[in-house]
Amino acid sequence: MRYLIFILFPLFGFSQDHLASLQKSLSISRHLEKDLQELCDQIGGRVTGSKANEKSVKWAFEKFKEAKVKTWKQEFEMPVMWMEGASKFRVSGEIEFRPLAVAKYQTPPGNYIADLVDVGSGSPEEVEIVKNKLYQNFALVETEMCLDIDGLFNEYVHAATVEALLRKYKVKGIVFMSSRPQKLLYRFIPSKVVENDLPQFIMAREDAKRCLRSIRAGKNLKFMTTVRADIGGEFMSHNVLAEIKGSSKVDEVIVVGAHLDSWALGTGANDNGCNVVMLINIARQMQELGLKPKRTIRFALWNGEEQGYFGSWAYTKEYQSELDNHKMAMSVDIGSGEIIGFFTNGRDDLKQAMEIILSPLNQDKSLTMIDVPIIGTDNFDFMLEGIPNLVAAHRPASYGINYHASSDTYDKVDFTSLTKNTQLIASLLWLYANDETDNIDLHRQSRSEIQSIFDKHDTEFSMRMFNVWVPWINGDRGRK
Numbered sequence: 001m002r003y004l005i006f007i008l009f010p011l012f013g014f015s016q017d018h019l020a021s022l023q024k025s026l027s028i029s030r031h032l033e034k035d036l037q038e039l040c041d042q043i044g045g046r047v048t049g050s051k052a053n054e055k056s057v058k059w060a061f062e063k064f065k066e067a068k069v070k071t072w073k074q075e076f077e078m079p080v081m082w083m084e085g086a087s088k089f090r091v092s093g094e095i096e097f098r099p100l101a102v103a104k105y106q107t108p109p110g111n112y113i114a115d116l117v118d119v120g121s122g123s124p125e126e127v128e129i130v131k132n133k134l135y136q137n138f139a140l141v142e143t144e145m146c147l148d149i150d151g152l153f154n155e156y157v158h159a160a161t162v163e164a165l166l167r168k169y170k171v172k173g174i175v176f177m178s179s180r181p182q183k184l185l186y187r188f189i190p191s192k193v194v195e196n197d198l199p200q201f202i203m204a205r206e207d208a209k210r211c212l213r214s215i216r217a218g219k220n221l222k223f224m225t226t227v228r229a230d231i232g233g234e235f236m237s238h239n240v241l242a243e244i245k246g247s248s249k250v251d252e253v254i255v256v257g258a259h260l261d262s263w264a265l266g267t268g269a270n271d272n273g274c275n276v277v278m279l280i281n282i283a284r285q286m287q288e289l290g291l292k293p294k295r296t297i298r299f300a301l302w303n304g305e306e307q308g309y310f311g312s313w314a315y316t317k318e319y320q321s322e323l324d325n326h327k328m329a330m331s332v333d334i335g336s337g338e339i340i341g342f343f344t345n346g347r348d349d350l351k352q353a354m355e356i357i358l359s360p361l362n363q364d365k366s367l368t369m370i371d372v373p374i375i376g377t378d379n380f381d382f383m384l385e386g387i388p389n390l391v392a393a394h395r396p397a398s399y400g401i402n403y404h405a406s407s408d409t410y411d412k413v414d415f416t417s418l419t420k421n422t423q424l425i426a427s428l429l430w431l432y433a434n435d436e437t438d439n440i441d442l443h444r445q446s447r448s449e450i451q452s453i454f455d456k457h458d459t460e461f462s463m464r465m466f467n468v469w470v471p472w473i474n475g476d477r478g479r480k
């Protein structure tokens with residue numbers, strides 16, 4: 001009888017044993033802490049194109065090699081170089097002081113001086129009142145506080161809407177009030193991203209309020225700045241890839257990715273060093289335990305994400321011939337708050353598959369599938385290629401307030417939840433890569449099916465906000 005049970009359940013039993021040993025080996029945070037200290041404290045902020053970014057590529061490659069996981073670099077071209085140097089800012093006129101500020105990505109370097117015009121929150125009604133003052137002057141835009149992930153999304157929408165409106169009045173530039181308190185500054189992209197030509201800035205909230213109070217008290221102010229930036233044309237960058245080959249379905253690939261690059265006001269800890277070290281640690285432990293998944297698990301540390309997911313886009317171009325066999329591509333990019341589910345990105349079939357696959361890990365039903373398309377990270381080009389794609393959804397924790405900010409540093413990472421998240425992602429990968437049924441045999445969508453996701457979820461505005469709508473419509477990006 002005992003023998004019979006053994007024959008009936010060996011595969012299930014082995015797989016469960018492997019899952020348990022994988023979870024156990026990932027239950028300590030020591031490796032995560034050590035790796036993240038190296039990446040954030042010793043290498044630091046790592047804008048794509050910088051020396052620190054190159055160091056991080058070398059570091060990640062060595063980490064996979066030390067773990068004895070097959071690893072390689074994928075070279076790809078970035079369209080432009082832009083890294084801010086020591087820019088200077090001054091408010092002058094009837095009052096004088098030096099505000100804290102930073103330029104938004106792709107603000108052209110140079111000297112600028114012009115009147116500062118209060119446009120309130122930048123609504124059409126408020127802009128209408130001051131429209132005659134706007135030509136070749138700086139608009140100062142009031143913002144709401146951003147304390148969480150919803151706040152971040154609202155900030156992107158607000159900034160893109162105001163930018164589009166103010167461009168019509170031919171302003172010299174836009175100064176946005178920082179959405180964070182305590183003089184916190186952060187780097188934001190303008191809505192034309194790499195094609196931006198309009199000077200745009202984030203000014204410390206307290207300093208912007210001082211300007212607004214003064215203007216509203218009848219004072220005339222000018223905004224002066226010298227923008228310094230290292231700029232240039234195309235240059236080469238690298239993704240770091242690693243994989244554990246499948247044992248029986250070797251051509252079928254599960255991709256899991258996190259971006260290696262960051263902005264450099266902080267050290268890119270929650271965005272996205274914490275999830276880089278998560279993936280390195282999963283690969284390390286799978287290898288150390290000698291685990292052989294049925295399908296190939298490919299780990300991708302993307303580069304050039306912050307400028308428009310150039311690394312993951314380049315991957316979908318270079319590995320185009322393998323994409324029919326990509327069974328899933330997942331991104332982990334929303335910090336170290338506890339994972340509470342997954343975005344299934346407009347694919348109901350994936351949502352249903354995930355509910356089945358995850359059921360051994362989700363007995364208490366605490367994980368939820370959210371079927372909306374995420375536009376702002378490295379799942380995007382997989383979505384454009386019709387491949388089932390996921391983004392991990394997290395509790396907000398301290399992600400929103402420190403997002404892209406000087407405060408995104410090692411000390412903000414929650415290692416208790418990062419450790420739990422590492423166990424969960426490893427387990428999901430293991431179950432996905434070993435699935436024996438047709439649960440995960442989801443088809444690669446056609447261009448019209450992909451378009452119907454965008455139509456259903458009305459994503460045009462979001463896609464324009466990240467400058468990716470036109471390339472999709474033109475057929476320059478995504479499935480033909």
Ligand SMILES: [Zn+2]
Pocket residue numbers: 259271272305333377
């Ligand atoms: Zn990120």
